[in-house]
Amino acid sequence: MLIDRISRPASLREQLLAQALPPALPSTLRRFRRGALLLCGLLLWNVAEAEDIQSPNKQFTLSVNVQEGGVPTYSLTYKGRPVLKTSKLGLDLKNTTALTSGFTQTSAERRTFDETWQPVWGESKNIRNHYNELAVTLTQAQTNRVMRVRFRVFDDGLGFRYEFPQQKGLDYFTIKEERTQFALAGDHKAFWLPGDYDTQEYSTVTSKLSEVRGLMKAATTPNASQTPFSATGVQTPLMLKSQDGLYINIHEAALIDYSAMHLELDDKNMVLESHLTPDAVGDKGLLQTPANSPWRTVIVSDKAGDILLSKLVLNLNEPTKFKDVSWIKPVKYVGVWWEMITGKSTWSYTNLENIKLDSVDYRKVKPNGTHAANTAHVKEYIDFAAKHGLDAVLVEGWNTGWEDWFGKHKDYVFDFVTPYPDFDVAELQRYAASKNVRMMMHHETSGSVRNYERHLDSAFQFMNKYGYNAVKTGYVGDIVPLGHKHYDQWMINHYNYVLEKAAKYKIMVNGHEAVRPTGLSRTYPNLIGNEAARGTEYESFGGNNADHTTILPFTRLIGGPMDYTPGIFQTRISTFNPQNNSFVHSTLARQLALYVTMYSPLQMAADMIEHYNQHLDAFQFIKDVAVDWDDTKVLEAEPGDYITYARKAKGSPNWFIGSTCDERGRTSKIDLSFLEPGKKYVATIYADKKDAHYENNPQAYQIRKQNVTSKTKLSQYCAPGGGYAISVMEAK
16 A cells, blocks of 8 residues: 555656666665665655745744645644644535545645735735745545645735636535634634624624633624524634734635635634535535635734734735726715614604505605604705715615515515605705715615615616715625525625626625625725624614724724724713613723724714714814825734724825723823824824723813824823824924
């Protein structure tokens, strides 16, 4: 059997053996020599199947091997410290031989790549994409199938994916499960969400990995649509911290034509294994070669801030194919939204409980008197946006069908073009245009995906007709057709189809209840916003934990920006809706900081405008803060405790600083050495007062100004659940 393995075609081994065995040797000596050389050849074969490659800065070392039984594996170290121990690779296939064993390495190709590219919008003007690549081709003897694993080692971590060339015996295939392992070096501290096929809208749990099983039941709180799958399944991006101080983030990049990956934890051996989202019949992926999996990503550093600054996920996505991106612009907006979320107003025009969309004449029914999306009220928001230099106004509940939109699994639930009688589309567009304000569309699908695709062209044509250039999509509730999940392959293809279709109409997309982003905004820069986590709306449903915004940048935002909808000034909801006793778990000053710490090119001033008019001095920061950046610094960070960012506005000398902390409060100490030496700046500091507290005194803030330079060092108090925001303007 060993001789058979050596004798399989391998030109290098054959050449070595031929050169080492002169034909004139006596037969006995030749037999002895051949046996010894066969043993040496076996050793050479094993060595040949082990491949090492380092990152450009030499701090990461990746080892790839084919172990006994033909099992492909990899391992990763950082500065000589183990990040991932020997971890298996491969996939189980449905009704055929698995791609997990029986492999031999038939080639290994290497290359180095180094470029600098400019995003359409982003956290920095320039992004360097520098890696060393190793592509290992594996052949399975039993089936003669070929699978390639492509590894890219960056200065901040690792990305790898499976590639399936077009070949006989592997043209169409169905994935039963992906078996990618991440074998951790210890029982790390983890910041995790329960694994679920339909929602990420859970509170992050902080615990050791060994504690996940015991905490899972309490962590899986109710949601409009949810499908938890395991007592130890968790979601990505998963943030970890080892006992010796390594920060590790595991996620995926370029999720296209594949189902979203979760992680199944073996809590005895501390091994995470990929767990794909099944479709309506339980399959985890239907592929046709040539095909690739998404990239599996591992970002590592001994500094927490480096995780936040990583562009590894973006770099693993393809550049955009859009030839014209001039229509894609970052947006700061207000909206008729928070009053409905908090229960003060309604999306629906009437109180009817059972409607069929085309059989109701809304001109003849009795209005409920609480419908927020009416022409006069929307004009108030347009006036406010125009007065304060904001770009757009979002209006939810403008279209017919909201009376029984949710929980009925209706197919034909909205048509996306018919307004309620009190919403004058043409007049509002005329009025907004006269004020140099854009209107932002809202398309809630209620999870009825076939219905949305049926109406996409007419809906986008309607938007073009009335001057809307951005849409907020929604997928609340179970997916219709029933059986599909929010993160299965069919839905992933739907989300990407909407992006492609929207681009044809020059429309930007802000996806809510969609899949967590995987850096696709590089390929589709019209994807200017995503929700895919518990946003501010949950502050009206019982509240987010005070440490929530100190964790999200390390988890959810690793894959792309979030439409978190910050800026709530009146945090006690009962002051305007006595039926709702929830409150926002944040001080007012921290709400300002979120415009810097929760990155997005799409930022909403989410509160009602009457609350902003009560605090126009604080609202000044929202007016001033940029939504697109030339440079970003992390001044201090520790997941779950605090984050302080500094960002330089696009095409401007001005900087903005934001800091958020957990429920314990702290004193933040930063230096401003990132400012241009020799220049003078005026810093306007929006901060918590000494007696501020997110629970009982959230609106206690103070504003002060001081002159600063690159030599200035600042010390600033952050109240429990608080923070601060600073605008640093060049002195004139």
